[in-house]
Amino acid sequence: MVGSNFKIGDEVEVTSPIHNMRGTLFQAKIIGKSRDKTKLKVEYNKVKAKIDGNLGRRKRHQQRNEVEEEVDVALIRPLPPQESKYCCFKLGDVVDAFFCGGGWEGVITDVMKDSTFGVYFRFAKEKFEFESEELRLHREWVKGSWLPPLQQGDDSTTEEPKPWMKEDFVQGTQVEICTDEDGFQGAWFAANIVKVMGKDKFLIRYKSIKTDDGKEFLTEEVDAQHIRPCPPQTVVVESFSLNEEVDAFYNDGWWEGVIRKVLRGPRYRVYFKGTKDELLFEHSDLRPRQDWIDRTWVMASQALKH
Numbered sequence: 001m002v003g004s005n006f007k008i009g010d011e012v013e014v015t016s017p018i019h020n021m022r023g024t025l026f027q028a029k030i031i032g033k034s035r036d037k038t039k040l041k042v043e044y045n046k047v048k049a050k051i052d053g054n055l056g057r058r059k060r061h062q063q064r065n066e067v068e069e070e071v072d073v074a075l076i077r078p079l080p081p082q083e084s085k086y087c088c089f090k091l092g093d094v095v096d097a098f099f100c101g102g103g104w105e106g107v108i109t110d111v112m113k114d115s116t117f118g119v120y121f122r123f124a125k126e127k128f129e130f131e132s133e134e135l136r137l138h139r140e141w142v143k144g145s146w147l148p149p150l151q152q153g154d155d156s157t158t159e160e161p162k163p164w165m166k167e168d169f170v171q172g173t174q175v176e177i178c179t180d181e182d183g184f185q186g187a188w189f190a191a192n193i194v195k196v197m198g199k200d201k202f203l204i205r206y207k208s209i210k211t212d213d214g215k216e217f218l219t220e221e222v223d224a225q226h227i228r229p230c231p232p233q234t235v236v237v238e239s240f241s242l243n244e245e246v247d248a249f250y251n252d253g254w255w256e257g258v259i260r261k262v263l264r265g266p267r268y269r270v271y272f273k274g275t276k277d278e279l280l281f282e283h284s285d286l287r288p289r290q291d292w293i294d295r296t297w298v299m300a301s302q303a304l305k306h
Contacts, residue, residue: 006030006073006076007030008030009029010029010030011027011028011079012027012028012029012030012042012077013025013027013028013076013080013103014026014069014075015075015077024102024103024105025102026103028043028044029042029043030042030076039071039073040070040071040076041068041070042071044068044069077141078141080139089111089117089135089137091109091110093107094107094137095107095117096135096137097119097121097130098130098134098135098296099128099134101296103136105138106119106121107120109127110129115131116129116131117129117130117135169196169202170193171193172193173192173193174190174229174230175204175227175229176191177190177191177204177206177226180226185275186256186272186273186274187255188228188247188254189207189209189253190208190253191205191206191207192204192205200224200225201222201223201224202221202222202223202224203219204220205218205219206220208252228292232290232297237288239262239283240259240286241262242259242261243258243259244258244259245258245259246258246268246270246286246287246289247289248272248279248281249286249287250281254287255272255274256272256274256289257271257272257273258270258271260278263280266283269281270286
């Protein structure tokens, strides 16, 4: 019987068969079998749905925050065990790096201070930097065993996976804040957390917005829906493309926009849906847009297009 080692409800990892996402593992849940019973039906979270939406693979009938897919059993494996510790990586280690909603296979080529590592991805021919919490040793699931084999002290039981991305909003944390105010939709402003007011409430102080009298930086209370960590600076872009989604630094904040025209310089004309404005920007005033979804950073329009 197809998928006899898996049952409905199992949490698993699925290898992507897409060429430009080769070596990627996404967490999913088994929800059934295909009609001909040759494949298993899995349900991804909204991070995977966002990436598939960017790649044009998502079906119209699928819900906004999840995506279902029928996949070959050969592409499915159990969740790997939790590592017993971090900061034990060395040059040449093959690792999975948590990036754009999935675990991407790469090789450690640099070991830096503060438990930071340079990871080279063969499929993209690029190197990005990651903290140890965003990495794990790469293992293959072969005939019911993990290769390389587990070391003594590793947890061989399947627990609920711990998120690799950090989201500890404590006093002093640098964050970005959005607002529902008219004229400010799609804008994110840098701030520091002054005090944690409760589970979903924070007192923050902006780093660029001042009070009406201009004497000090504005302090206000915000809820968890309007706060996110500062985006990682792991993505370096030499140029942006037409219709690419970006953040543009304007009026002391980062505004979500779309490249409408590519000019020499390089310079760009950027359209802002929230305000319906179109403005001119230098390349240095733009950054790739990233969305914070399910405690994970996902590229908005460049989901690893390599």
